[in-house]
Amino acid sequence: MDKNKHRWILLTLVVITNMLVYAIPSMAISVLSEEISLDLNLSVVQMGVVWGGAGLMGIFTSLLGGALIDKIGAKKIFIFGCLATGLLGAGRGFATNFISLTIIVFLLGAFTPIILNSGYKISGMWFPSEKLGLANGIISMGMALGFLMGSFLSASVLSPLIGGWRNVLILYGALSALLSIPWMMIKTIPDGLSQSSTNQASSIIIKIKHVARKKNIWLIALVYFGVGGGVQGILGYLPLHLRSIGWAPLTADSALSAFHFTSLIFILPIAFWSDRFGARKRMLLVTGLMSAIGALVISISTGGFIWAGIFLAGMVRDGFMTILLTMIVESEGIGHQYVGTATGFVLAIGGISSFLAPPIGNSLESLWSGAPFLFWSILSFAGVFCLRFVVTKKPQTDYNTQRLFATQD
Template sequence: MRTSRYRWVILGVATFTQAAAAFFVQGIGAMSVHLRRDLELNTTQLGLLQSAAQLLPLAGLLVAGRLLDRHDERWVVGIGALVVAVALAAGSAVPGYVSLLVVLLVAGAGYSTVQPGGSKSVASWFDASQRGLAMGIRQAGLPLGGVLAACALPSLATAYGWRSTLAAGALVALSGAVAFMAFYHRPPDRRPVATTSRVRPALLREPYMKKIILSGASMVSVHSGVGVLTVLYLHEVTAMDPASAALVYVAVQCAGALGRVCLAAWSDRHGAGRYACVLTCLAAVIIGMAVLTTPVGRSPVAACLLFVWLGFFGIGWYGPWVAYAAESAPPDHTGFALGLAMAVNQVSVVLAPPVLGLLTDLTGSFAPAWALLAALTAAAMTLTARL
């Protein structure tokens, strides 16, 4: 009974660590007006800031996956979150834009262990009947970190300058690292799996992995686009002031957190399986992005409602998706399979913000960016529905 109760402690700690490690990077979108003004950035450069934190995980997620299959999640995740804290603390003294990019690169390397490690730790404590709900709650840590960051960082940047936000991010990430190392341990009935097999890129040929990668790549692009462009769109297209636009961004992140929990819980009971829930999210995103490209999207009220819709489905998709990925992987390669899927997704995470920013700068409009995301999502839905 104590073990049954303690799994909820594990879930709470894993969720908190996820939110703490992602806190600063998830707040970049909310600070977009401040950063662009103080550092004299264009939209493309702003997108590169978002990408910098995601570049090293291209390889780091694969390394983290192998480490997680061989070592205790407590130390792999805890040390990774600690690296994020140290990098952000150093970043509070950086002189400008280029140095900030370097700091975010290092923070991204540390964060590589937090995402797959937290997912594996929760999957190991919960059986299939509640795994979707648990994964959804844990994955809600990412948008919850965004909510807290959107509430705190713009005000902090206004009062004390943008460097102070990195110091705050360092303290939050440190608290996540300490909490995970203090409270996490493996389930009593599970011991480290001795695996001597080589890294298995053959997993990429499996039908389930193709579904995971195609849907994930399109939806992380949507998540990145919503993160980096929402506040700017509301400010420049609907004439909303930066403070109000940041509050809408808070609502978008809250909707994403709610979506991750509700959609994952729904996937526990969906007769057609977890991936049917992912397909529903793909369809909902296509609708939302398409409407944003029309004159309806220029209305402040309509735009706010559309972004909340995109938050629920365009961020919430991750709950059922990661549960599907964890359950589809071979038992002795769960960490590597999660790391592999997330590493391939990182290509989109890295490319999407600067590409969408450049497209916006070149055309002088946000509509082409929304149209591109809608087209990518439609392609992923069509291809994966046939697998």
């Protein structure tokens, strides 16, 4: 098959995998939160733990998993990961109380970051540096589409259609497991690249130590900690907040869908501009500030003004994450041997915030309903502040730079 055609087929499979394994099921938890909490008798803080719980295991597995991707290759990770997330994802539908649901969510969170990391590894292998931002933008666009579909379909359409939140999560789990089949059959490494050209002999511990010594990776991780944690909190609490101030359930779910729809529209323009003008850091500064200000607007607004905050934060959500993850592979000292480990390192630090930010923010609801958004806004501003110290370079134009990201599959 033509190499150019194959890379797009491979990227399409990555997009579909991220949608069905992570984006759609994760957003389903948010819009199904009221139904789940009523069925299992959960408090708002407990739902915050469930929503952010996946980030706890991700703290550990993101780091080790990233190094494992560099060691054994993305294909094997995708095959096993789709099976594991499918079984665990379906298992949430059999939870009987807060403890059982939380345990399953924690275990599920061990696999999803590794799968996401593998997708970016694939794009790095097959796409040249000057097109890498666009390729990662397409991956993020698929994620945004998945978030949109999950928020729009799960509670308002699928739950009443197939018998409640349990069956919805079981359905998503089955679809995730089935995706392991195409990954068994597809080629994931370009011709001419071998283990000898990638030098993957170093141990996982050595890889982690190498990445941990890179100041730039720590700074990128802190940016992700702040902005990513703020967004995670917003996504989990927004439907509950809107319903608590009197919005109709369908309108509240539609607001979350609008958040993801605006993100979907702006992902590719943001990614394209960062590639075209080599202005990744400046784009991150602007989009990060927009996300933080959007959360602030939601916090202090009532009525129609809330929509302004939703659109402001939503339009840059996935575009911001796309550019930030692209900057990882372009950082000094991160080449073919360390891209998976470095991405895993950043996701691990971000996982701490994804776990802590939702319940901490939700606990502030007792002050006033918009208080959690103020907390997440401050957290996002802190992340943007760390961004000013990140060192960047313009995207390379040498097509052969894709060899930097090769691995053994």
